[in-house]
Amino acid sequence: MHFDSLPSLWFGLSLPAIVLLYLFKRKYVDTRVSSHMLWNRVLKDMEANRPWQKLRNRLLMIIQLLAAALLVLALMQPWMWSQRSAKAHVVIVLDRSASMTASILAPDGATESRFERAKRMIADWAKDEAPDSAITLLTMGEQAEVLLSRESSPDKLRAALDPIQPAYGKTAYKEAMSLAAAMTRSDPDSEIRLFTDGQFAEPVSDLSFAVPVTVERVEAADGAASSGNVSVSQFGVKSARDAGGTVTAVASVKNWGDTPKQIEVSLYAGGELADVRTVAVEPGKQASVYFERLASADWYKLDIGRGDSLLMDNVSYAFLEGDRPKKVLLVGSGNLFLEKALQLAGAEVTQLSPDGAAAWIRSQKADNSPDVVVVDSVADPVLASAEWGKWLSSKPVWYIRSGYEGKETAVPAGTYSIEEHPVSRYVKLQDTHVANVYQPGKVDWGKPIVSAKDVPLIYAGAENGQPRLLIAFSLQQSDLPLRSEFPVLVQNALGWLTAAQGGSLGKAVAGERKEIAMSPDAFSAKWISAESGHTDSEAEKSSGMIASMQTVPSLPGLYRLEEQDESGKTIRVRWLGAAADSRESGPGQSELRFTHTSAASGDAGESAQTGEERGAPLALWRWIVVLILAVLVWEWGVYRRGTSV
Template sequence: MGIGSWLGLWFGLSIPAILAMYLLKRKFIDTKVPSHLLWQRVMKNLEANRPWQKLQNRLLLWLQLLVAAVLVFALMKPYWWAPDGGKGHVVLVADTSGSMGATLSIGHGETAEESLGQMKRMIKDYLRQEAKDSDITLLSMNAEPNVVISREKDRSRALEAVDSLQVYYGRAAYDETLSLASALTRDETDAEVVVFTDGQWRGNPDSIPFRVPVKVMKTDAHTGSNLALQQFGVKDGADGRTAVAVVNNSGGAAKEANVNMYGDGKLLQTETARMKPGETVTLTFRNVPDAEVYRAELEGQDDYAADNEAYAFLQRNESPRILLLTRGNLFLEKALQLTGAEVVKMTLTGKEGEASGSGEPGTAAAAVPENAPDLIVIDGQTPSFAAQGDWQKLIDRTPVWTVGGSDGKMDVSGGQPKLENHPVNRYASYNGVYIGSLLNRPLPDWATPIVSIDGHPAVIAGTANGQPRLSFLFDLEDTDFPLSAEFPIVVHEAVSWLTGGGGKNLGRHTAGTRVEIPIAADTVSARWIAKDGLAQKLKVPEIKAETGEKGINALQQMPTVPGLYVFEQQNREGQTTGYFAESSADPFEAKRGEPNAKLAAIGQAADENGTAASRAVEAAAANNGGERRQLPLMTLLSCLALLIILVEWGVYQRGRSI
């Protein structure tokens, strides 16, 4: 039991007041008066009677003292500590990031368990005990916060929602999910937030304000080790074909492990990696034979299996062939040659874009090259012959990069370019680059701005007819960009992106991210199919490709379970084409470091009064053993006082006041 307010003791002064009333009360004696002549004597006796007298055992006195005592106790706001049935609304935040797929390190003879399984049991226990009478909202972490259930009262449905939680191996939205929990409870007074996690947390959770109590409940710590295949690639070189694997030991003890390399499922070579705690080593596999898909695998098992495999696709040193249509641009030509590509220049002359090859005069209807180029670069206005006949067919089936043009221009006065995340912008910043004007043209359907100036597109990229497209909406001669040290780098990345889009593999991407895929014009359906790795072990079902108003989107989300996939496209005739892609786990989840210390400070940036009160309640509950809540007794005592007053009135009515 506890007391909420000691100020109620002031009302205790009513008790001596009641006693004083009885002490000062006059006692009258029944007197027979035979004649009115005796009234004068009686009155004198009464006037001589003293008010102070000995207290007598009277029921009415005890009832009045009891009422006063009960009222005094009620005004002191007493309460009982009772088992906590939970707040009115409980928001549960489930950490479903990749690290929750790690196996807990337990004693010998016990069955291994993933962190996710333990977290589910903890949430269910919390629902049955601490939040048995609460409305439940369950949030999980994907690329964005995910509301699994909202204000659910049915416990069976809440338990089913907990069972449905799955590990998300991509970049999880840690702080974004906490922000959503904060927003859901911002205007509530009878709510709380409970975070279930393994303690491995990216971001700055203590910066998120809460106006309700916040609890953090952790699963058992990962005391074991983890070996990770951080990188893996295969490349042709002067010394033949080689493969390189980078292995990291994030555990606290030295480790030795074999790394097996497979080609199309066949074991090719095995190398041994010996690593100190926290060390990263590089293994080289030489004289690698031909294969469509290569796989590196860490032999044995560790705590985290999602990063024990990596895939690679052969990168050949064949130089791409580039057809450059230009009226003369030495900077662009040299930058293209620096990429290692074979550049064939076709000089354009005249207003209609007549062409000549190797410096010889030509006609408006220039001949289509016998060997189709890997990339067509058009510098300046697109020639008229490129929009008709065989030239149009060639451009439709070839990656195209256009630079500048003859459209009307808008002045941007050298504004600072804003860059979006795109492979062409990988090493670019455009700092110090002056661009005075941009082409004022409507954007084509395939275009997405990747560089903008004052809200106007400056560089656009996308896919048309299954082929990558890139366009610089400014003339190079109107800028100082060719003089920048970034210019050859941007050209190199542009050529790499444009010429790599027509291959049969999409490379390695983090699970859940978006990747641009060449979609053939006649494709009617597409899907992701798991071929190997963790995805195949978990029997990930086929995933249909995302579609929009114009059909299948060129920008697709990578599957969220690590492994090797094929993005398969099918046309109307039933013919299929596929692109291999590796979905990899977020490298952050593989770290076996110390838990984020800022987790303990969640909610301290909230409203000061609310947070202080919640901490006081939690401290009191801890001192009294277990999770408890205050059960006020004021209402019960007030009802008891009213009952006693009714009894007192009955006593008085029966004439037992004296």
């Protein structure tokens, strides 16, 4: 038996006080006498009734002592652990942290996550152990959240539990337990039940609770997880400038389990499998893996498979610092000046002959496609297939006297008219000669940015949300490639065509707040999952504008942030790798020790019991009060019958 108010034991001094009252109490009996001569006998009785004589057997005194003792016991607030009962109000705290997604063995031998096991345990416990209790459901994720308040219906509890999902970001352990403590501080007939795996990533030992806290640990049916955890602890890439522009990568893999592991490490460069290595990792140790001569890509992915108990830390993403070289597919018979100018602009150029265009498009993989396509003086039938048409519609394309029907037109002499545009920046075209232009009949997707009087020479615009650039004359029929402005023009064109491919935002913890600089022309933005291609969430706005502080998607994975202008055109795309909180991979950083402070006495003690050990606390003072009332009824009956004489 336990007591919440031991100082109330001082009220036990009332018991000897009752005895003293009986010691000093004088007792007289009404007696009829026939003569005054009999007073002598009465005087003798008075002498015999001295105050300090030994107490005789008095039932009324015994009953009163019993009632006083029971009253003192009730004031001490006794309680005991009961296997099949709960207090009137139970605050259930459900741990939603990423470590709760670890797989464990079910009684039937199948595997399930700790999180799903915890939800089932809550529903079963409330049904079997607390059918008459009011349930408050509190979850701990990125923030503490109350989903149910003082609800006694099991159906409503199950309905509240079903849609709850794990939280992969930084879990607010202390905030959630502080809220649970505040909700029960003024309610002595309550308790806290914590359903968790015990892997808290932050200390909570400095919290105090006015009611008992019971920890229900979520473990496998045989007391052990199905397998130990292995995680990717570090992963990064770096451009190797001395190796022809290739990329090197290094990763660290840690074994948190008790047995050695053979891990198959797969590395992807932009969706293309680049290398696979096998590494042995000893228990409690980590091993490093190195990769060299990787192709340049927007993003890199490291995957260690699904052979451990916790999958959320098996994949990691990395990005090159700064802008990576842009991949350009140059379709044409060959133009040395154009190819060198593209390389000077930092592009990786792949030459494709028109004769091999049909075979190339059939072997093209979406995950390894170029950033820009340059079509230089290619006849229409070469790229007229449905496959080419569909593929080009999804890419930025730079046409040079290709991709349209037109007529040969002489270029009038005189000064060129140049519109303000990113492609024509710093370009004057003075003394540049163009013999003929293949003038298109109509260009629906763009407008002229360079013209010779009324003859357009260069068009710029967008089609299907993708930028388009058209030089309407052949470079071989102009001295433009010989001019110093030509590399500037090519640099401007490449930068404008790839402006929407804005590099990366790096890595972030899932669900965290991150400051992101948006384009001044951006009207809206959205997070798109690279795996599913579906929109995860819209970017947050403040005062009608895109806010600088954004919430990272809540699920680990690779995402792209697409910014769009008012017309809906995509103006920039950047990549971000969302990861689970790395602190959840290990065994936890603190023990679960909750201090139970009695509201009446102020005494503190450890209170972190497990459900299997003691069960629910059961208060006894109510039953004692009922017993006191029964004793008082008994006393009245004794007094009324005069049994005390």
